[in-house]
Structures are given as C-alpha cells and as structure tokens.
Amino acid sequence: MEMRAEETKTKRGNDVAFAQQVIKTMEQVVDDKIEELDSLNNLELERLRDERIKTMKDAAARTKELLSKGHGGYDDVEEKLFFKVSTDSDKVVAHFYAGNLPLCDIFHMYLGDIAKSHLETRFIRVNAEKSPFLVSRLNINHFPSIVVIIDGVTADRVIGYSDLSEKDQFTRESLEWRLSLRGGIKYDGDYDPTSAFKRNRTKIQKIYKKKTIRETEDSSSDDD
Missing domain, CATH: 3.40.30.10 (Glutaredoxin)
Incomplete structure (x- = not known):
C-alpha cells in the first residue's frame, strides 16, 4: 500500500511538473509571439510613418513647384x-x-x-x-x-x-x-x-x- 501511495505521489508530482513545463513552454511561445507581433507592428508603424513623411514631403515639394509657377x-x-x-x-x-x-x-x-x-x-x-x-x-x-x-x-x-x-x-x-x-x-x-x-x-x-x-x-x- 505504501508503495502504491508513493507511486501515486510520484506520478502526481510528475504530472504537475509536466503541466508546469507545458505551461512554461506555452507562456514562452506566447511571449515569443507577442514579441514577434510587437516587432511586426513596429515595422508596420515605421513603414506607415515613412510613407506619411514621404507623402508630406512630396506634397510640400508639389506645392512649392506650383507656387513657383504662379x-x-x-x-x-x-x-x-x-x-x-x-x-x-x-x-x-x-x-x-x-x-x-x-x-x-x-x-x-x-x-x-x-x-x-x-x-x-x-x-x-x-x-x-x-x-x-x-x-x-x-x-x-x-x-x-x-x-x-x-x-x-x-x-x-x-x-x-x-x-x-x-x-x-x-x-x-x-x-x-x-x-x-x-x-x-x-x-x-x-x-x-x-x-x-x-x-x-x-x-x-x-x-x-x-x-x-x-x-x-x-x-x-x-x-x-
């Protein structure tokens, strides 16, 4: 009986450890994904920012050109x-x-x-x-x-x-x-x-x- 109890205790311990490892792994995956998304978002924001700046510069250049023509x-x-x-x-x-x-x-x-x-x-x-x-x-x-x-x-x-x-x-x-x-x-x-x-x-x-x-x-x- 004591052996079975010990085996059960060991099994539960292993299950908990496994569950903890799975949770830890999942958390790491989530963290990695969030970091990846953050990176993508930052890149996207940077791209949008660059496009916005280019549009503004082009518009300013166009306005300057038009004004120079009267x-x-x-x-x-x-x-x-x-x-x-x-x-x-x-x-x-x-x-x-x-x-x-x-x-x-x-x-x-x-x-x-x-x-x-x-x-x-x-x-x-x-x-x-x-x-x-x-x-x-x-x-x-x-x-x-x-x-x-x-x-x-x-x-x-x-x-x-x-x-x-x-x-x-x-x-x-x-x-x-x-x-x-x-x-x-x-x-x-x-x-x-x-x-x-x-x-x-x-x-x-x-x-x-x-x-x-x-x-x-x-x-x-x-x-x-």
Missing part, C-alpha cells in the same frame, strides 16, 4: 507669354476681360479669391484690348469670357454670367462650382445650381471638340 495668384499675362503659361501648368483658368466693365471687375474679385484656395489650377487674366491675336485665335467675342485649359487643350468656356445666374448678382460659389464642371478645379462644396443654370446644364456639360490652344477654333467650338 499658382495661388491671379496675374495679368501678356499675349506673347500666354501659350507658355497655359502649357506650363496642367490646368489653367484664363479670364479675358475688356476695359473697366463692372462685370469684369466682379469676375476679377471672385477669381482672385478662388485662386487662393485652388492651387491645383493656375489662374490668369488677359487684357483683350492688348491681345488681339489671342482674341481672334480663340474666338473671344464676349466679355468677360473664361477659357479653361487642361493639358494644353481648351476644355471649357464660361461666357459672362449666363451660365451662373439669371442676373449679374451671381456668387463666388456659383462661379467656383461652374469652373469645376469640366475639371477646371476640384470642388467639394454643396452648391445648388440655380434654375437658370439647370436650363443650361445640357449645353454646359457637352464635350467641347478638343483642339490645342495653338490651333484656330472656329465658332462651332462654342456650341459643340
């Missing part, structure tokens, strides 16, 4: 420099104005303000009276007129306020929204088009026949 401003451009300016940037909004027309002054005010918040696009203004060649080449017949140029081709036109409001009391936001329709700028607002604009929606959203801005545009370009 983005963020709203400057007069002479006729002889127009083609260079309009092809140096991916997107250009060019306002052709004449004299001291009150409506042109309103466009100046709004476009200058919009330019500050849309660095992705270069905003310029062209004095039509001093640019007869451009006015003829681009068939500018009414003032103010805005020509949107994307990748060197005419993508859109805004003539006066007819596309913006029934009256000349249109808003900055309506002009901003209008410029975004064919990709002139990025617009994330919630502007609700006026009834006048809705009537012109089909005409406005038609795809203009794309020509390089150096090519002569016939009058059909305005209606296609």
